[in-house]
Amino acid sequence: MTKFSFLLMAFVFFVSDASAQDKYQDELLADLTYLASDDLKGRANFSPEIDVAADYIQNRFKEIGLKPFRGEKSFLQAVPVYKYAVTEANLKLNNTVIDGVNLAVVSTADGDSSFNLDMLSVTHVGPGQELKTELRQLNMLGGNHLVLIDNSHVKWFNIYRNYFSRGLTKKSLSERGTLFLVLTDLTSVKSAVADAEVKLEIKELFNVVGVLPGQELKDEYVLYSSHYDHLGMMPEDQSSSADKDRIFNGADDNASGTSAVINLAAQFAAQNKNKRTLIFSAFSGEEIGGFGSKFFSKQLDPAKIIAMVNIEMIGKPSKFGPGITWITGPKRSNFMTLINNYLEPEGIKVHADPYPDQRLFYRSDNASLAKFGVPAHSFSTTQLDKDIHYHQVTDDVSTLNLESMNNVVNTIKLFSEGINDGTITPSRIEPKPEQASGKIY
Numbered sequence: 001m002t003k004f005s006f007l008l009m010a011f012v013f014f015v016s017d018a019s020a021q022d023k024y025q026d027e028l029l030a031d032l033t034y035l036a037s038d039d040l041k042g043r044a045n046f047s048p049e050i051d052v053a054a055d056y057i058q059n060r061f062k063e064i065g066l067k068p069f070r071g072e073k074s075f076l077q078a079v080p081v082y083k084y085a086v087t088e089a090n091l092k093l094n095n096t097v098i099d100g101v102n103l104a105v106v107s108t109a110d111g112d113s114s115f116n117l118d119m120l121s122v123t124h125v126g127p128g129q130e131l132k133t134e135l136r137q138l139n140m141l142g143g144n145h146l147v148l149i150d151n152s153h154v155k156w157f158n159i160y161r162n163y164f165s166r167g168l169t170k171k172s173l174s175e176r177g178t179l180f181l182v183l184t185d186l187t188s189v190k191s192a193v194a195d196a197e198v199k200l201e202i203k204e205l206f207n208v209v210g211v212l213p214g215q216e217l218k219d220e221y222v223l224y225s226s227h228y229d230h231l232g233m234m235p236e237d238q239s240s241s242a243d244k245d246r247i248f249n250g251a252d253d254n255a256s257g258t259s260a261v262i263n264l265a266a267q268f269a270a271q272n273k274n275k276r277t278l279i280f281s282a283f284s285g286e287e288i289g290g291f292g293s294k295f296f297s298k299q300l301d302p303a304k305i306i307a308m309v310n311i312e313m314i315g316k317p318s319k320f321g322p323g324i325t326w327i328t329g330p331k332r333s334n335f336m337t338l339i340n341n342y343l344e345p346e347g348i349k350v351h352a353d354p355y356p357d358q359r360l361f362y363r364s365d366n367a368s369l370a371k372f373g374v375p376a377h378s379f380s381t382t383q384l385d386k387d388i389h390y391h392q393v394t395d396d397v398s399t400l401n402l403e404s405m406n407n408v409v410n411t412i413k414l415f416s417e418g419i420n421d422g423t424i425t426p427s428r429i430e431p432k433p434e435q436a437s438g439k440i441y
């Protein structure tokens with residue numbers, strides 16, 4: 001081999017490597033732009049458009065060459081969700097009909113139910129008591145309750161009324177119970193007649209899960225994830241004029257993370273050298289309480305997940321500068337230390353979450369796995385304290401800095417290579433005992 005041809009080959013190699021990087025950068029932009037497009041109407045949970053988004057991600061996973069999870073036929077992982085809506089409720093106390101504005105009802109009793117005073121336990125919440133605490137206790141108890149709430153609690157009563165009016169979304173069928181909340185001067189009652197009509201709908205959300213099987217350490221999993229759902233559209237009555245943008249495009253939250261996960265899948269598949277098994281998951285239901293990741297966490301043995309890299313809002317420069325990412329819960333495992341040691345020769349560093357008071361570790365899908373001991377952290381760049389687009393209809397692609405985002409994806413890719421090949425094994429996180437959840441709402 002002559003020197004010339006060697007140089008030529010090196011040159012060709014360099015060009016193809018550079019053009020491969022261009023290709024991934026273009027794909028990142030294409031995926032991001034599509035997921036954040038108006039066509040998907042803000043990817044609301046239970047909307048037809050989120051299914052279109054899931055389909056898009058599924059097709060990308062297929063194209064990249066991922067395999068469905070656990071040999072299943074599809075990349076779509078159905079997450080059952082139970083929605084309860086009180087469609088009608090009436091209450092008469094001491095033979096007087098209670099006005100609807102002073103009544104809030106929440107129920108997990110499917111169908112029609114009627115109550116008299118003997119069937120309800122009565123609680124009075126006086127001016128000096130804390131409404132939230134009283135309601136929480138009843139919620140933990142379950143059963144059927146009439147709660148007489150002093151008028152001084154009007155503000156919180158209305159918050160609960162508004163919350164209950166949207167119905168309940170639950171991850172399992174609940175124990176049955178109904179709460180009738182009444183804003184009133186009464187402290188006790190002689191008679192009560194109540195009825196509630198409740199509609200239970202069983203719906204599905206879909207996680208999109210793809211796998212790149214490991215070449216040596218097949219039973220050691222590395223999970224790459226993001227949520228792809230967002231807030232949908234602003235209701236017409238809340239927007240000021242007809243032509244105003246009503247779509248929550250969620251470009252940063254979290255089309256950015258989702259396109260990053262797809263991108264990492266494409267790059268790792270092309271590298272074809274991962275010793276560990278890589279799982280890529282686009283979670284649904286994050287914005288309504290982490291339904292997708294909570295369900296996912298029960299579908300496999302968390303002890304086999306060596307690390308979880310959750311990507312959440314990486315579209316804009318962080319507080320530390322463009323292209324620099326930070327990690328949530330940096331002290332909960334040695335994940336940050338290990339990846340920073342690994343990245344040191346590259347002159348790159350991942351910072352600790354600069355907003356510890358915001359408890360971000362618990363505010364994304366990583367928490368669903370961390371509670372079982374998985375070193376599960378989120379990577380982000382958001383400047384939550386000053387981002388005027390967060391959860392607004394203005395969270396569009398035009399507000400993102402694509403070069404910064406691309407550099408973050410590259411950083412994540414670099415340290416992930418060390419996890420994928422077995423070099424980096426973070427310490428486990430202290431598991432958290434399952435918290436008892438309310439029996440009604």
Ligand SMILES: [Zn+2]
Nearest residue numbers: 230253287391
């Ligand atoms: Zn969000």
